[in-house]
Amino acid sequence: MTALLSFDDLKQRVASGDVDTVLVCLVDMQGRLMGKRFHATNFVDHAYIETHCCNYLLATDIEMATPDGYASTSWESGYGDYVMKPDLNSIRPVPWLEGTVMVLCDILDHHTHEPVSHSPRAVLKRQVERLHALGFEAKTATELEFFLFEKSFDEIRQSGFRDLQPISGYNEDYHILQTTKEEGIMRPLRNHLVAAGIPVENSKGEAEAGQEELNIRYDSALNCAEFHTIAKHATKEIAWQQGRAATFLPKWHHDRVGSSSHIHQSLWTLDGDSAFFDKTSEHGMSQTMSHYVAGLLKYAPDSTYFLAPYVNSYKRFAAGTFAPTKVTWSIDNRTSAFRLCGDGTKAIRIECRVGGSDLNPYLALAAQLACGIAGLEEKLALAPPTRGDVYKNKRAKNIPTSLRDAAQSLNRSKMLRQAMGDDVIDHYARAATWEQEEFDQVVTDYEVARGFERA
Numbered sequence: 454m455t456a457l458l459s460f461d462d463l464k465q466r467v468a469s470g471d472v473d474t475v476l477v478c479l480v481d482m483q484g485r486l487m488g489k490r491f492h493a494t495n496f497v498d499h500a501y502i503e504t505h506c507c508n509y510l511l512a513t514d515i516e517m518a519t520p521d522g523y524a525s526t527s528w529e530s531g532y533g534d535y536v537m538k539p540d541l542n543s544i545r546p547v548p549w550l551e552g553t554v555m556v557l558c559d560i561l562d563h564h565t566h567e568p569v570s571h572s573p574r575a576v577l578k579r580q581v582e583r584l585h586a587l588g589f590e591a592k593t594a595t596e597l598e599f600f601l602f603e604k605s606f607d608e609i610r611q612s613g614f615r616d617l618q619p620i621s622g623y624n625e626d627y628h629i630l631q632t633t634k635e636e637g638i639m640r641p642l643r644n645h646l647v648a649a650g651i652p653v654e655n656s657k658g659e660a661e662a663g664q665e666e667l668n669i670r671y672d673s674a675l676n677c678a679e680f681h682t683i684a685k686h687a688t689k690e691i692a693w694q695q696g697r698a699a700t701f702l703p704k705w706h707h708d709r710v711g712s713s714s715h716i717h718q719s720l721w722t723l724d725g726d727s728a729f730f731d732k733t734s735e736h737g738m739s740q741t742m743s744h745y746v747a748g749l750l751k752y753a754p755d756s757t758y759f760l761a762p763y764v765n766s767y768k769r770f771a772a773g774t775f776a777p778t779k780v781t782w783s784i785d786n787r788t789s790a791f792r793l794c795g796d797g798t799k800a801i802r803i804e805c806r807v808g809g810s811d812l813n814p815y816l817a818l819a820a821q822l823a824c825g826i827a828g829l830e831e832k833l834a835l836a837p838p839t840r841g842d843v844y845k846n847k848r849a850k851n852i853p854t855s856l857r858d859a860a861q862s863l864n865r866s867k868m869l870r871q872a873m874g875d876d877v878i879d880h881y882a883r884a885a886t887w888e889q890e891e892f893d894q895v896v897t898d899y900e901v902a903r904g905f906e907r908a
């Protein structure tokens with residue numbers, strides 16, 4: 454299935470008047486699409502070669518603040534330009550917007566035209582290349598969970614984020630009746646994404662009022678990250694078109710279940726055979742898979758930041774909510790951080806359940822691959838699977854319980870520094886400490902209500 458357009462296809466559609474707008478986008482640190490809307494004639498005549506953006510786009514926080522402490526850019530260096538280099542193999546229609554297509558860009562240094570190493574696409578490409586050098590290709594799928602709300606983003610903002618009514622009144626896990634009521638958003642979302650070349654498998658109600666999940670067919674890690682990014686963007690835009698809001702904040706209320714982004718992973722040989730399946734081994738797990746999973750476990754603390762990048766992300770990790778708290782692997786057991794799926798079959802894969810709905814899929818996938826590659830290179834042995842209710846397992850190692858801990862594990866990770874480069878880890882370690890510093894300055898509603906009279 455491909456809805457992707459060649460550059461020649463695009464030129465024809467522009468000439469016939471079917472396309473008048475090209476979204477020229479990069480993926481920022483937060484996993485968002487940023488960029489410019491080109492008049493299509495200008496894009497096909499000139500901008501397809503390259504365009505430019507301020508180099509602060511890979512160093513702002515989620516609110517576009519400009520923290521200090523980044524080597525790549527600063528007020529001192531005058532916040533110059535990056536080159537946005539359109540990847541002409543990524544032109545796709547945006548069917549929920551009239552006459553519009555989208556293209557993703559690689560980010561290059563303005564002077565040298567070398568890839569900017571901390572750009573999320575470059576970070577993932579590097580790990581894909583390392584895996585390729587070992588003779589493997591990863592196939593991955595990232596699930597998207599999110600909440601739909603009755604009102605629009607603007608109405609909710611105007612109410613100070615207090616008027617948060619989920620679109621449904623009850624836990625709608627697998628419910629057909631309730632999700633029928635949400636088809637005004639979900640049906641166009643599925644259909645538009647498929648028409649944009651994103652292979653949606655299904656959507657379903659999730660285990661909380663107003664919570665939906667979108668599943669996309671597994672593909673190469675780069676395609677998977679691209680699908681995820683565009684699908685998340687489309688979810689917000691289509692909800693907005695319907696006068697509703699969709700949030701990917703992992704935990705919007707402490708009494709409600711959080712939203713995850715589970716990551717399914719399998720390795721394949723360059724000839725296209727499963728490198729994870731060995732029918733003669735226990736559970737059908739090949740030696741390669743055992744080493745890979747052992748790497749995911751050993752380096753889980755190192756990689757947690759890339760799966761949970763904000764203070765709020767850590768509120769998800771609560772016992773009894775299907776979000777993990779312990780670094781274990783298990784066979785088809787949803788209380789574990791890493792769940793073996795499809796055991797004994799060619800569909801065998803490992804599902805990482807640590808990530809929240811706020812992860813940047815490029816960075817999260819890169820971190821998972823780096824951990825798995827370390828497992829392969831170190832030929833790590835895999836401990837037996839954990840059984841039963843893992844939340845109650847006192848011997849198992851905890852997943853970092855706060856952004857502060859995860860940021861420290863990231864910063865100290867020799868493995869990630871070697872795999873991704875010191876410059877990349879320094880960059881994201883700064884992003885992590887900035888988030889913590891910002892939060893630490895704020896007096897929350899909780900503190901006021903708790904202490905106002907009684908302190």
Ligand code: ADP
Pocket residue numbers: 592593594595654668669670671717718719799800801802
């Ligand atoms: P679940 O019961 O966890 O929802 P699904 O069968 O719906 O499981 O699969 C979840 C995701 O796993 C889907 O996006 C699917 O495309 C993906 N998937 C299936 N097989 C593989 C594989 N071999 N490698 C990676 N991902 C896979």
